[in-house]
Amino acid sequence: MIGATMNKRMEEATRLTRAGKLHEAMALLQGAIPESKGEEASVKPYQGGKIFEGTCEVVDEDGSVSKSRPTSRASSSAYGHGRKPRAGAFTAGRFSSHAGSRDYKLYIPSGHKGQALPLVVMLHGCTQNPDDFAAGTNMNQLAETQQFCVLYPAQPVSANNSKCWNxxxxxxxxxEGGEPSILAGMARQVIDTHGLDASRVYVAGLSAGAAMATTLAMTYPDLFAAVGVHSGLPHGVAKSLPDALGAMQGGTGPLGNSGKKTGVEWASEVPVIIFHGDRDTTVHPNNADRVAAQYGASRPAGGANKPTVEKGKAANGHAYTRTTHHDAAGKPCLEQWKVHGAGHAWSGGSVKGSYTDPKGPDATQEMLRFFMQHQQPS
Known part of the structure; x- marks a missing residue:
């Protein structure tokens, strides 16, 4: 009974948050959740072992299932005797490891003939799923024309009542634990299975997915060559649902490069592109600046290569301000888009998906442009 009551409170808090009533949601949760506990974890921390060991199964378009033998990152036969999805198909699969299991959808463009293509990992927002997110971002259409693969991990209700990444x-x-380990292991296994380019792996997300994307960039900088954060939050500024709602309201907390011990630990050199609407009532727009602060390690010291600021407007859509920082070699390493008049939605997205704003600018196109300028050093 306690668990059922808690779930109802969390569902109501999520509804209030979506409606922009953050104070009411915060009050509801603070009265319902023991201090520093939050929602009970559905994925236990992974203690030791090889991070990328796991098994996969692929559900082909006809609904049949091909199971694999256990594999590791070092293995070249990630699916064992299972069948690979046909090129050009949007197929379903499941990844399992010691850290947990997650379903996923995978898009492979029809032009894939075994060449080492890039991989973009897309993390959906709360209440969404891979199909919804793919439709809203148009990422598969661009994958077909620009030749890269797209991996959409799925967060189940069993892990979070609202399907938010935790x-x-x-x-x-x-x-080496929880969802970052699962997501990194899933990406590694897809790379090994399909012979993709391990030096060109990128991750992007919306809202809770964006917050998890920046966590992946912080915890697996050796895997992800760049990250896209749309309407997201900084890494490590919350330890519970009440903390999360406080951060979403624009609460203050330690940031990367803040001079504090925890801040230094969170600094990253992974290149980042950030999108955020300045009328977002779900995740306060100041979180975009707070995310950018955690990636300050990628910027040249001493004020070299001052950022460039560009103002523009999407055709028949929103105005925007783009601020770009360049590394010592002159390559963009931090790009921040403030979309004027936009709320909590994927900029330039399709109405076929949820939480999209077709008035642009096109976040999908811009993220891909930014991503393809970066790869892991050889």
Whole structure:
């Protein structure tokens, strides 16, 4: 009964948050959740072992299932005797490891003939799923024309009542445990299975997915060559649902490069592109600046290569301000888009998906442009 009551409170808090009533949601949760506990973890921290060991099964378009033998990152036969999805198909699969299991959808463009293509990992927002997110971002259409693969991990209701990635839990903010371990292992296995380019792996997300994307960039900088954060939050600023709602309201907390011990630990050199609407009532727009602060390690010291600021407007859509920082070699390493008049939605997205704003600018196109300028050093 207690668990059922808690679930109802969390569902109501999520509804209030979506409606922009953050204070009411905060009050509801603070009265319902024991201090520093938050929602009970559905994925226990992974203690030791090889991070990328796991098994996969692929559900082909005809609904049949091909199971694999256990594999590791070092293995070249990630699916064992299972069948690979046909090129050009949007197929379903499941990844399992010691850290947990998640379903996923995978898009492979029809032009894939075994060449080492890039991989973009897309993390949906709360209440969404891979199909919804793919439709709203148009990422598969661009994958077909620009030749890269797209991996859409799925967060189940069993892990979070609203299908949010658990970016606000301490056990899901570390390299060798919880959701970061599952997502990194899933990406590695897809790369191994399909012979993709391990030096060109990127991750992007919306809202809770964006918060988890920046957590992946912080915890697996050796895997992800760049990250896209749309309407997201900084890494490590929350340890519970009440903390999360406080951060979403624009609460203050330690940031990367803040001079504090925890801030230094959170600094990253992974290149980042950030989108955020300045009328977002779900995740306060100041979180975009707070995310950018955690990636300050990628910027040249001493004020070299001052950022460039560009103002523009999407055709028949929103105006925007783009601020770009360049590394010592002159390559963009931090790009921040403030979309004027936009709320909590994927900029330039399709009405076929939820939480999209077709008035642009096109976040999908811009993220891909930014991503393809970066790869892991050889």
């Amino acid at each position: 970016w606000f839990k301490a056990e899901d903010q570390q390299r």
